[in-house]
Amino acid sequence: MSTRVNPTFIDNLDPFGAEDVQLCYQCGDCSTVCPHADEVYKFPRKSMRFLQMGLDKKLETTLEPWLCYYCGQCSEQCPREADPGETMMSLRRWLISRYDFTGLAGQFFRSRTTEILAIIIVALMTGCFMLYYGFSGGSIHIYDGEGAFLPSQFIHKFDLSVGAILALFLILNAIHMWYLVMIKGTPFPVSWWYYVKEFYQLPWHFFTQKRYSECEKKREYSFYMPWLIHLGLMLGYVTMLILVMVFIERLQAGPEIQWQVHIFGYLASIGLITGTVYFIRSRFKKNYIQYKKSHGTDWVFVVLLFIIVVTGITQHIFHRTGLPELANITYIIHLMSVVPWLLRMPFSKWAHLIYRPLAMYFSGIRREALKHQEIVLNSNPVLIK
Amino acid sequence: MCGTNIAKIVDVEEVAKFTSDLPNVALARTYKYMCSNPGQEMITQDIKDNKLNRIVVAACSPNMHEHTFRNALRSAGLNQYLLEMANIREQCSWVHHDPKEATEKAKGLVYAAILRVELHEELESVSVDMCPNVLVIGGGIAGMTAALEIADAGNMVHLVEKNDHLGGNLARVDLTAPYLYSARDLLTEKITRTNDNKKIHVYLQSKVTDLRGYIGNFKATIDSLNGEMTKKNKPVEVEIGNVVVCTGYKEFDASRIVHYGYGKLPNVITSFELEKMIRAGRIVTKEGKIPKYVAIIHCVGSRSQEFHTYCSRVCCMTALKYAHEIKSANPECYISDVYIDMHAFGKGHEDFYRSSSEAKTLFLMYEKGDRPVIHKASPKDDCEMLIEVNEKLSGELIEIPADMVVLMVGMEAREDSHEVARIVNISQDKDGWFIESHPKLEPVATTTDGVFIAGTCVAPKDIPDSVAQARAAAARILARIAKEKIEVDALYSEVNENLCSGCRLCNTLCPFSAIEFIEDKRQSHIISALCKGCGVCVAACPSSAIKGRHFTDQQVLAQVDGLFGIG
Numbered sequence: 039m040s041t042r043v044n045p046t047f048i049d050n051l052d053p054f055g056a057e058d059v060q061l062c063y064q065c066g067d068c069s070t071v072c073p074h075a076d077e078v079y080k081f082p083r084k085s086m087r088f089l090q091m092g093l094d095k096k097l098e099t100t101l102e103p104w105l106c107y108y109c110g111q112c113s114e115q116c117p118r119e120a121d122p123g124e125t126m127m128s129l130r131r132w133l134i135s136r137y138d139f140t141g142l143a144g145q146f147f148r149s150r151t152t153e154i155l156a157i158i159i160v161a162l163m164t165g166c167f168m169l170y171y172g173f174s175g176g177s178i179h180i181y182d183g184e185g186a187f188l189p190s191q192f193i194h195k196f197d198l199s200v201g202a203i204l205a206l207f208l209i210l211n212a213i214h215m216w217y218l219v220m221i222k223g224t225p226f227p228v229s230w231w232y233y234v235k236e237f238y239q240l241p242w243h244f245f246t247q248k249r250y251s252e253c254e255k256k257r258e259y260s261f262y263m264p265w266l267i268h269l270g271l272m273l274g275y276v277t278m279l280i281l282v283m284v285f286i287e288r289l290q291a292g293p294e295i296q297w298q299v300h301i302f303g304y305l306a307s308i309g310l311i312t313g314t315v316y317f318i319r320s321r322f323k324k325n326y327i328q329y330k331k332s333h334g335t336d337w338v339f340v341v342l343l344f345i346i347v348v349t350g351i352t353q354h355i356f357h358r359t360g361l362p363e364l365a366n367i368t369y370i371i372h373l374m375s376v377v378p379w380l381l382r383m384p385f386s387k388w389a390h391l392i393y394r395p396l397a398m399y400f401s402g403i404r405r406e407a408l409k410h411q412e413i414v415l416n417s418n419p420v421l422i423k
Numbered sequence: 424m425c426g427t428n429i430a431k432i433v434d435v436e437e438v439a440k441f442t443s444d445l446p447n448v449a450l451a452r453t454y455k456y457m458c459s460n461p462g463q464e465m466i467t468q469d470i471k472d473n474k475l476n477r478i479v480v481a482a483c484s485p486n487m488h489e490h491t492f493r494n495a496l497r498s499a500g501l502n503q504y505l506l507e508m509a510n511i512r513e514q515c516s517w518v519h520h521d522p523k524e525a526t527e528k529a530k531g532l533v534y535a536a537i538l539r540v541e542l543h544e545e546l547e548s549v550s551v552d553m554c555p556n557v558l559v560i561g562g563g564i565a566g567m568t569a570a571l572e573i574a575d576a577g578n579m580v581h582l583v584e585k586n587d588h589l590g591g592n593l594a595r596v597d598l599t600a601p602y603l604y605s606a607r608d609l610l611t612e613k614i615t616r617t618n619d620n621k622k623i624h625v626y627l628q629s630k631v632t633d634l635r636g637y638i639g640n641f642k643a644t645i646d647s648l649n650g651e652m653t654k655k656n657k658p659v660e661v662e663i664g665n666v667v668v669c670t671g672y673k674e675f676d677a678s679r680i681v682h683y684g685y686g687k688l689p690n691v692i693t694s695f696e697l698e699k700m701i702r703a704g705r706i707v708t709k710e711g712k713i714p715k716y717v718a719i720i721h722c723v724g725s726r727s728q729e730f731h732t733y734c735s736r737v738c739c740m741t742a743l744k745y746a747h748e749i750k751s752a753n754p755e756c757y758i759s760d761v762y763i764d765m766h767a768f769g770k771g772h773e774d775f776y777r778s779s780s781e782a783k784t785l786f787l788m789y790e791k792g793d794r795p796v797i798h799k800a801s802p803k804d805d806c807e808m809l810i811e812v813n814e815k816l817s818g819e820l821i822e823i824p825a826d827m828v829v830l831m832v833g834m835e836a837r838e839d840s841h842e843v844a845r846i847v848n849i850s851q852d853k854d855g856w857f858i859e860s861h862p863k864l865e866p867v868a869t870t871t872d873g874v875f876i877a878g879t880c881v882a883p884k885d886i887p888d889s890v891a892q893a894r895a896a897a898a899r900i901l902a903r904i905a906k907e908k909i910e911v912d913a914l915y916s917e918v919n920e921n922l923c924s925g926c927r928l929c930n931t932l933c934p935f936s937a938i939e940f941i942e943d944k945r946q947s948h949i950i951s952a953l954c955k956g957c958g959v960c961v962a963a964c965p966s967s968a969i970k971g972r973h974f975t976d977q978q979v980l981a982q983v984d985g986l987f988g989i990g
Contacts, residue, residue, distance in 0.1 A: 040811055040820040045757035045785045061780045064816045087817045
């Protein structure tokens, strides 16, 4: 059965950042330098080829873009400046929009205006709601305890409800990803046993980002700097998320600092501030090839996160130094950036936090299943048509 | 010694020692580079000092350096034909591994050369007048370029064109790749200059029906093709000294490939049909609609076992040119370029290829021999046709949507090329292209002296190459005209009138048409200017009446004796 090529498809990918892919003439240089390319050297050029040819049905079931961590060696090597690294990045953006059944992700990736407007609207709504809540029950002069402007019990409930919405969309999108990859995109049977056997991959890759650390063989240090910073940022982020979702009441209780939770908060803040500053600086300086081209959503991602981190730290300082009014105001600004950030999560670059380890997990299952399939076929040659 | 080329296998000192002991040998020497200036001077000096009368140089092939050593003899005042070369490089040191046996073979070759050179005669080359008029066959870009070049130097040119206008195949083209110059602009200037040049006599709707004579002294008959025979249309006979053949090509007949449905599917068109549309300024389907999808298929008739195995050289860049032209006429159009390999070898070609990619042309590669198949799409498709092909780079069997398919038809030799070849006495290869006298070093000369070939009648080529060849041919001819006389190598055959019985066997065998039959004497006569000394007539003559100068029976037999160590 022949596959229909779609010459118009490439136009749809332009807004996702894949402007240069049509320059690729499949020389394979990218595959020879990529530390993740396997023996047959189809990675990453196979995805690039499918993109050129507009084979979207094949692209939406592929895991390849998730297996690339954009070290940029391919783009440096490319004789035609087709930018394979950025193409894979664009494909990840496109895949996020494909997994998302609401269509919001696609809207945000395609139009920076839509994205920023949505953020501003949600931020304003949050701000109004917080001010209304604060003035109706509390005093701006009190940060915590009795009569607080924004009591931590209330924030805790609020956080949990935002978290629930977020989790709902995220789970639905992840199920969609599973359906595309494992049902539509896997043409052979997969036993439930492989799901169990490979399950360790999920936490392993989530917490270590092992594959990222294997990127780029030539490096200045014995480790890969962008990986380390990224890992620090991610661990800080996850720690902070858990603290905010579970321990917010202990975090905000005063006046004495509860070191059992605060130590984690401080460590997480270091990871977050280092990471955001490093990535913003890199995107400005364009010192590595992977930071040369910044999509609108990349900027929104790092800048918004930076605002969240800075306002979070500032309100904490104000609170601990006895300036409750300033602390309350900063805290509202903090919430105004946190809420749109969290609600946007399943529809944005952020979602790669979930998709990347899932991709490693699925690809492990697929590999095991394929191995088994080959054994079955080899022992029953009749089955091979 | 030729550096170490010879000396590393052959013990040259031993060969020299062996040679110096042979009878009639006055002197035997070795030298590192005999062909170098000091080497040649050494020969000249030795001839003078020792009053030598025959020279054998044991070195490389006479093809390479016979000319050099003949000069050395001439500067010593010795007739240049008293030289013989023993080829101990190509025929010995380069092809053998055992030094001992190679040395023995070298001795044999040298001995044979010595026995032969003893029988060499002093010969004189002949010289004939050079008629300064030139005949150019074909009025395309190559023909006009050659004609203008020769006429601008002050010589009369007869330019014969079959069509009723000048310009050839280029007149059917809109823009040219890769710089997108207008073909019309390139041609108009040439045509105007050709028509205005008083030294160029243009014969439109005419063809050359006969060419007799030899270099410097041809007579050509030019016939009008223009129907009725009026007084004006009578065949013209012109005297010329040289001929340039620039008869061009014709395009491959696309209907020969059934897979493509050319002639059956209305919107499958050839590249020349697209050129016509572009020139008219409207690229539309037969139904008058602007196509959304255009597919361009490369190598139609070229690079295939069934049709032509060669590459037509211009289609790749022309296809890219179409991608540019169609895209600029209609930016909404999607272009798929279905190719085997992208041949972007020329100046500016690779950049042009890149810029086509930038214009978002979708390049799809197919395997040579695994040709795409075009069929009609179903009514629910958003296109008129679907092209099914195994796409090589992705490994997928794909369907390409198309509202219009452009077939890049290759070049082939014209159907009347064999007639032209017969008239001007040149050869054709298996594909019908005219054969040059040396594909690398003599690209515009032919085996018939005074007949040159240029442009696409030699092989497929683009405009710059055609123009370069035309100018090369013109330069060769102008150099000869400037000399006024032409020297012919003394290596021609002679008929002994006392022995010739007039059987005319040699007349038909001569590959160079160099033998004429003198009716009143009833004997054959060899025109020395045309004869190349190939020896066919010498071998064929039943009365042994023909002698090949410098290749007499005695000389050849003596050399054979020498090789077998006899004598």
